Amino acid sequence: MRRLSRSFFTKRSLIVAKKLLGCFLVRRIGKKLLIGRIVETEAYPGPSDRASHAFDGKVTARNKIEYEKGGYVYIYLVYGMYWQLNITTGRAGYPECVLIRALEVSDKQNATRDKKRKTQNRNIISMSRVTFHMSPNVANGPGKLCRWLKLGKSFYGENMARSKRLWVATDGSRIPPRAIAKGPRIGIDYAGPHYAKKPWRFWIKANPCISR
DNA sequence: GTACAGATTGAG
């Protein structure tokens, strides 16, 4: 496993969004590592995109990090309660980013949570086994993954190429293009039909951890 | 200062 460096993120968001699939988002909290495999992303490729916070070159306190070069965290709150993790992409001065929408969390990660339940009540061991298989659903949505990774405003502008608490890693494997599905982005109807229909959401076909 | 809608989620 090696950390993705700056150059990975300075490409266009439509490229990066696809290449991030199958990579691992790593969060360090003290000595503990939380790791999820990225299985769903969305690209927000620039100022002409009506769905982008930087549409028409708009600059605000919230979105200004989008104008940085690729590799920084753009995180913001939606609906008053959910954080959304984005990574800036492309060159400085041109606002693009990729939204991380879902992670596949390995069984080992869940095992810790399961153990706790077991010690609390031996009688739910069998039920616990079921949940173990049925609920790797801790990070299968953009709000849920931030909650699971304990990400919030303090990560705004975090440098993913250098940070000690959040980065992206690869094991060298690649998702073949035929295994990547694409479709319209979620929750952006306000952008009007032209942009709302753009197939700029990408996910790993048949993966069980895609957001709903 | 005030109004308003949102790159979601989980419960009913």
Next chain:
DNA sequence: TCAATCTGTACT
């Protein structure tokens, strides 16, 4: 299907 919940943003 709908309410929760609150900040950023636009406008008075």
